Structure formats: C-alpha cells, structure tokens
Amino acid sequence: EDKVVQSPLSLVVHEGDTVTLNCSYEVTNFRSLLWYKQEKKAPTFLFMLTSSGIEKKSGRLSSILDKKELSSILNITATQTGDSAIYLCAVAPTQGGSEKLVFGKGTKLTVNP
C-alpha cells in the first residue's frame, strides 16, 4: 500500500529560526511529490518536485527531492508567525490508470513571536 510519512508531527519555533520538515514515501511508480500549506480549510500549493536533486525555491521556502532515499525536505528560513500552518506532503503515483494523490498526516508548525 502506498504510504507517505511526515516528521516531525509538530514543531514549535521562534521567529527567525530555520526549520526543516521531512517527508518520506513508499509508492509504486512514483511520478511527483507535492508540498502544500494548510492554514484554515484549503491546502495551498507550494511546490511540485519530479526530478531528484533539483531544488525548488520560493522566497524563504525551498524544497528538494531525493529519489534514492525516497524522501523530500521542505526548508523555511527566517520563519515568521505567518508561517504557522500545517504543511502537507503528497505523492502522485501512477497505478493502473489511477493517479490519486496520497497525503501524509502533515507537520504542524507553530512560529512564536
């Protein structure tokens, strides 16, 4: 069964700290890995990664995929209180024509002032 595991489950830091969130996966026929930020109801898209070793960057956020280790990390530098959210990792496998996204349980990040 396809599985996505995120760690840590929760994290509390102070403004200005740098954090690294982890995502590991076990899927057949991997296609892509996606990161989302969920503040209230709707997850908002952050990154999609398909190639190993290529970093994607957006402002203070960056992410990289390691296909050999079946994992990805999401880095946030100089954290701000607005970064407080649940960060979700999802993997898109290709299986028998179905390409549903498989999500991890998320990492709850709290940034204190």
Next chain:
Amino acid sequence: GAGVSQSPSNKVTEKGKDVELRCDPISGHTALYWYRQRLGQGLEFLIYFQGNSAPDKSGLPSDRFSAERTGESVSTLTIQRTQQEDSAVYLCASSFVAGGTEAFFGQGTRLTVV
C-alpha cells in the same frame, strides 16, 4: 473559473438526512479529486475522476457515499443517511493532468451532522 469552487461552505444536517456537496473545478482541468479531513486528521482520499475514464472509487468509506461528474465539469458528492462520523471538511481539488501537474484545492465544505 479562477479557482476551484465548492458549495456550500458550511452545512449542518440532522443524522439520517442526505446531503449533496458540489465542486466546480478550474476550467480545463481534467482530473478531479475528493478528500475528507476529520478534525485534527490528515487528508483521506475518497474518489478521483480523470476525463472520461472510470473513476477510482477505492476511497469511498461505504455505499452511503457516491460521487458523479459530468464530463470535465462539476462534480457532486452525495452522502446518504448521514451519520455523526461523517462530520468533516470535504475538500475537492482539480488538476490539468492527473499526477503530473499540481492540484489546486477548493475552500472545502465543513459538514456537521447533529
């Protein structure tokens, strides 16, 4: 439309009643997903539509749950004889092509069964 639109945003229903949730995907998106998120839990896959292919219904928790999609447009998720454990946020997402492109989520429908 500009984004994925879901309605209603909130729904309170009595146990045993049927409910219908609606999702309007981004225009041109062929893939559409329904997920359920219980309080404090992760996203639980329900059903996935891709173009005119047979949907992947493997995540539907019981035969009280069903979903339809007409072509590449609106989808409805129907829950019959609602139970209290059906209380959750129901999220819909769409993408241009399944798996290979990013999926965008709607704001969700918060369902409360009393």
